[in-house]
Amino acid sequence: MSSFEKFTSEHSILFDLDGTIIDSRIGIIETLHAVVAALGHVPDKAIDLTWVVGPPLAELMAEVIGFYGDTRVDEAVALYRRFYDDSGRFQTPVFPEMAELLRTLARSPIRIFTATSKPATLARSILAGHGLDQCFDRVHGAADDDSGGEKPEMIARIIAQESLNAARTLMIGDRRFDISGAHANKMRGIGVLWGYGGQKELNEAGADLLVKSPDALAPALEAQLTALSRA
Known part of the structure; x- marks a missing residue:
């Protein structure tokens, strides 16, 4: 017992x-890098993204893509869901x-x-x-x-x-x-x-x-x- x-x-x-x-760190961060690339930017992989694990998705996405001067949060969130479902969720x-x-x-x-x-x-x-x-x-x-x-x-x-x-x-x-x-x-x-x-x-x-x-x-x-x- x-x-x-x-x-x-x-x-x-x-x-x-x-x-x-x-x-889930690796799966989330790799998915974020894929989103940034899909939006037409070159992901800066030197940036520490550990903090992104935890906050609500739209909130963290606004900050991540904001670094690149991008405000397309809804599009980024949709891309993230698709990419994460395809691969990121298996890296957990x-x-x-x-x-x-x-x-x-x-x-x-x-x-x-x-x-x-x-x-x-x-x-x-x-x-x-x-x-x-x-x-x-x-x-x-x-x-x-x-x-x-x-x-x-x-x-x-x-x-x-x-x-x-x-x-x-x-x-x-x-x-x-x-x-x-x-x-x-x-x-x-x-x-x-x-x-x-x-x-x-x-x-x-x-x-x-x-x-x-x-x-x-x-x-x-x-x-x-x-x-x-x-x-």
Whole structure:
């Protein structure tokens, strides 16, 4: 029996996807370079694009192509969706230990969901490709047109749709958006350091706890859920 069996369905965990469960950096950045080229520019591959993993697509696209003096955001977003669906989504390895943790949680009474800025249909497809989609009670994310990807509103929607108790729920993610979204909904936000936000960003966002590596996440979750049970 896992250490999570002692909890109940009153306990829930929301997981970000990019930078938390999957290492999507290469697929996203290569897709962005393809978009820039398709718009008629020469991609500057020396530019650090690590920051693009996490924000809503239209927001990050405006900044990426703005560097080249381009304002065709809608066209760029459409190109990105097509290119990412063709190849980028296959460049998404799962971080070590995360698959086993998700499978362990899925066998427990704890309810688990995604809360990702990716469209939910795309997130579900990526997770299915790794055999992990069935681990989740439901895959939540943005709409197919990328609307609804802002974390505060998304988490509020998940709480309402799934009848979650925010005081018994954790949000796990690697970016400030995950932490601020959790706190906007009176939920603890746990920051992970193997993703793309980094310690400074997560500390400034007020993360309730930082976890250094995937193998340290299971005991951290157990301790946090135990603390919530006492509150």
